[in-house]
Amino acid sequence: MKVKIENLVKRFSDNTAVDNFSCEIESGELIALLGPSGCGKSTMLNMLSGILMPTEGKIYFDDDDVTYLAPEKRGVGLVFQNYALYPHMTVLENICFPLEIQKVPKEERIARAKKMAELVHVETMLDRRPGQLSGGQQQRVAIARALVKTPRLLLLDEPLSNLDARLRIEMREEIRRIQQETGVTTIFVTHDQEEAMSISDHIVLMKKAVLQQYAAPQELYDEPMNSFVADFLGNPPINKTFGVMNRGKIVLDGGCEVAYPKAVDLDDGHRVILSMRAEAIVVEGPSEAMAEGVIEQTYVMGKEVLAFVKLGDFSVRAYIPAELQLTKGQTVKLSLKNKGVFVFDEETGERLK
Amino acid sequence: MTKVAKVHEDGPKRTLKQMIEPYIYLLPFAFGIIVFTLYPIVNVVLMSFKNNYDFMSRSFSGWGLENYIYVLNDSYFHQALANTFKYVFIIIPISMCLSILLANLLNQKIKGSAIFQTAFFLPMVTSTTAVGLTWRFMFNNNSGIINAMLGLFGIEPINWLQIAGNNFYALCIYGIWAILPFTIILLLSGLQNIDPLYYTAAKVDGASSTKIFFKITIPLLAPTIFLVMCINTISTFKVFNDLFPLFSGPGVANNLFTAVYYIYYQFRVTRPPRYGRAAAAAVILFLIIFVMTMIQKWVEKKTKY
Numbered sequence: 207m208k209v210k211i212e213n214l215v216k217r218f219s220d221n222t223a224v225d226n227f228s229c230e231i232e233s234g235e236l237i238a239l240l241g242p243s244g245c246g247k248s249t250m251l252n253m254l255s256g257i258l259m260p261t262e263g264k265i266y267f268d269d270d271d272v273t274y275l276a277p278e279k280r281g282v283g284l285v286f287q288n289y290a291l292y293p294h295m296t297v298l299e300n301i302c303f304p305l306e307i308q309k310v311p312k313e314e315r316i317a318r319a320k321k322m323a324e325l326v327h328v329e330t331m332l333d334r335r336p337g338q339l340s341g342g343q344q345q346r347v348a349i350a351r352a353l354v355k356t357p358r359l360l361l362l363d364e365p366l367s368n369l370d371a372r373l374r375i376e377m378r379e380e381i382r383r384i385q386q387e388t389g390v391t392t393i394f395v396t397h398d399q400e401e402a403m404s405i406s407d408h409i410v411l412m413k414k415a416v417l418q419q420y421a422a423p424q425e426l427y428d429e430p431m432n433s434f435v436a437d438f439l440g441n442p443p444i445n446k447t448f449g450v451m452n453r454g455k456i457v458l459d460g461g462c463e464v465a466y467p468k469a470v471d472l473d474d475g476h477r478v479i480l481s482m483r484a485e486a487i488v489v490e491g492p493s494e495a496m497a498e499g500v501i502e503q504t505y506v507m508g509k510e511v512l513a514f515v516k517l518g519d520f521s522v523r524a525y526i527p528a529e530l531q532l533t534k535g536q537t538v539k540l541s542l543k544n545k546g547v548f549v550f551d552e553e554t555g556e557r558l559k
Numbered sequence: 560m561t562k563v564a565k566v567h568e569d570g571p572k573r574t575l576k577q578m579i580e581p582y583i584y585l586l587p588f589a590f591g592i593i594v595f596t597l598y599p600i601v602n603v604v605l606m607s608f609k610n611n612y613d614f615m616s617r618s619f620s621g622w623g624l625e626n627y628i629y630v631l632n633d634s635y636f637h638q639a640l641a642n643t644f645k646y647v648f649i650i651i652p653i654s655m656c657l658s659i660l661l662a663n664l665l666n667q668k669i670k671g672s673a674i675f676q677t678a679f680f681l682p683m684v685t686s687t688t689a690v691g692l693t694w695r696f697m698f699n700n701n702s703g704i705i706n707a708m709l710g711l712f713g714i715e716p717i718n719w720l721q722i723a724g725n726n727f728y729a730l731c732i733y734g735i736w737a738i739l740p741f742t743i744i745l746l747l748s749g750l751q752n753i754d755p756l757y758y759t760a761a762k763v764d765g766a767s768s769t770k771i772f773f774k775i776t777i778p779l780l781a782p783t784i785f786l787v788m789c790i791n792t793i794s795t796f797k798v799f800n801d802l803f804p805l806f807s808g809p810g811v812a813n814n815l816f817t818a819v820y821y822i823y824y825q826f827r828v829t830r831p832p833r834y835g836r837a838a839a840a841a842v843i844l845f846l847i848i849f850v851m852t853m854i855q856k857w858v859e860k861k862t863k864y
């Protein structure tokens with residue numbers, strides 16, 4: 207099912223949790239709703255599920271306007287952050303519950319629940335209560351309960367944040383598998399960029415109630431629309447430096463000149479942010495040097511060496527080939543690749559180059 | 560495995576002082592318990608086996624079951640037990656259902672719920688004896704507000720206080736009123752411990768509020784319900800106080816003997832006082848309450864998740 211959100215606004219008495227949000231989600235996709243804590247992700251999800259009513263704007267499921275429709279009429283399956291499995295019911299009863307409400311005959315609902323349990327691999331623990339399950343198993347049951355009524359849209363609010371690191375990786379792949387097997391349009395909330403990058407078809411990146419960018423993970427990484435997006439994605443975090451344009455060169459605070467060709471036509475005196483991914487910085491490479499820096503610190507990491515290079519006031523991470531044998535205090539020539547280097551306006555954060 | 564156990568055994572040896580210290584801290588409390596709780600209980604049990612025991616001179620004619628035989632064959636005691644059981648089995652379910660409903664209403668975020676809360680909890684902070692006297696006026700045949708209200712529905716006035724058959728119902732009405740606030744407070748705190756997420760989850764699935772009430776709220780509240788039922792059963796088994804403000808005693812023509820009133824009767828009312836019989840009745844009542852509590856615990860365990 208396609209989801210279309212138009213100019214959605216949610217205001218609580220004193221603050222705006224979601225501001226003028228528009229986007230279109232294609233049928234059958236897995237969408238990550240990504241953003242720092244408090245940016246309005248849960249609010250967004252709750253408006254999609256119908257738990258919260260928007261202040262302004264419209265939500266369409268396919269062509270139906272569902273903006274003010276009651277939750278139960280929307281056909282959405284919801285998985286809560288702490289799963290909210292009913293502690294007094296067994297796994298089977300939990301999965302059956304949505305069907306029981308829909309008055310599905312007992313035999314059919316048990317059959318359907320068992321099929322769901324198989325899909326999420328909890329078929330061996332149908333008689334247990336949630337208290338007797340591990341976090342990952344509870345998570346699976348919660349997904350089964352959300353899916354059993356064959357929803358048009360599956361919503362998951364931080365489904366992985368209660369799990370330990372290894373289980374998290376396992377479960378996110380499980381979510382991907384289950385989503386692909388069922389083909390249900392799915393939106394999941396996360397504040398972990400790696401999680402979002404690794405399994406989603408598209409990422410909705412939010413900051414302080416405002417949609418920053420809606421794109422495929424790779425595009426978000428390669429072509430961030432503003433400096434927030436660039437900062438938010440990537441591990442290690444992007445190198446962020448500030449400077450001012452001077453005769454076609456970026457002069458970083460502290461006096462380091464960077465001759466980044468793509469930035470030559472920016473006006474003199476324009477304050478900019480130069481953000482560089484570590485892998486986009488070439489140290490002592492064959493191509494023409496664009497800047498000079500001093501090696502501050504090096505860490506050998508197998509075949510590569512992670513170096514902190516001083517550029518003006520800033521210390522940037524770069525990878526250098528181990529065979530170069532560079533040491534602390536040495537001055538090196540740097541060049542920048544086209545990909546992974548961005549120039550933003552310092553004031554607005556908008557992408558310039 | 561054995562090695563691990565050994566490490567524990569070999570752990571730092573406690574000195575004599577360390578071993579005694581905790582008991583010293585316990586001493587004041589233990590002293591209170593022994594003198595004011597344990598000693599009287601043991602004494603009552605002993606007293607119940609002493610024939611013709613005289614409290615003042617501490618004399619008795621011999622050990623035996625005479626008191627029990629008398630009490631178990633006394634028609635007043637039969638009546639007392641029948642009344643008490645009837646009272647408990649009427650009060651507990653009615654007060655429970657009412658309390659669950661009212662606690663649920665109070666748990667909704669509706670305007671003026673603070674006023675209702677105060678109104679419901681008022682009986683708890685007022686002296687039951689004083690309020691009991693007020694109830695006596697309210698039950699009055701001619702001028703009481705209860706009969707006046709019944710009159711609005713075309714019901715003939717009921718002589719609550721002066722006709723033996725009605726006394727029991729007056730006692731029940733008063734008893735339910737008196738037990739509600741405590742019950743509601745406990746249930747309300749139980750309700751507030753239920754994560755509202757369960758309700759949201761059920762609502763998204765389209766559950767009606769009745770369905771949510773019976774399938775989610777009640778089962779999740781069950782542990783609290785059991786606890787309150789246990790406490791209330793014990794306290795209602797001991798019904799006694801309420802007799803005085805309402806009827807100045809065990810009702811018209813002694814029709815309202817209760818188990819505890821029977822104990823009081825043997826102890827204070829009969830001449831000469833029959834301390835042994837009072838003690839025997841007390842032990843029997845204790846056993847009944849004990850068994851009831853055990854049954855409830857057992858049921859609770861069976862239904863626990």
Ligand SMILES: Nc1ncnc2c1ncn2[C@@H]1O[C@H](COP(=O)(O)OP(=O)(O)OP(=O)(O)O)[C@@H](O)[C@H]1O
Nearest residue numbers: 218219222223242243244245246247248249250397
């Ligand atoms: N019921 C409410 N009343 C008032 N403000 C609210 C309410 N719910 C959320 N907010 C505010 O709206 C903003 C967005 O909240 P939301 O729960 O959507 O954040 P989130 O992105 O899900 O954060 P997290 O990652 O921490 O869960 C926050 O500033 C929050 O304080």
Ligand SMILES: [Mg+2]
Nearest residue numbers: 247248249363
């Ligand atoms: Mg949230």
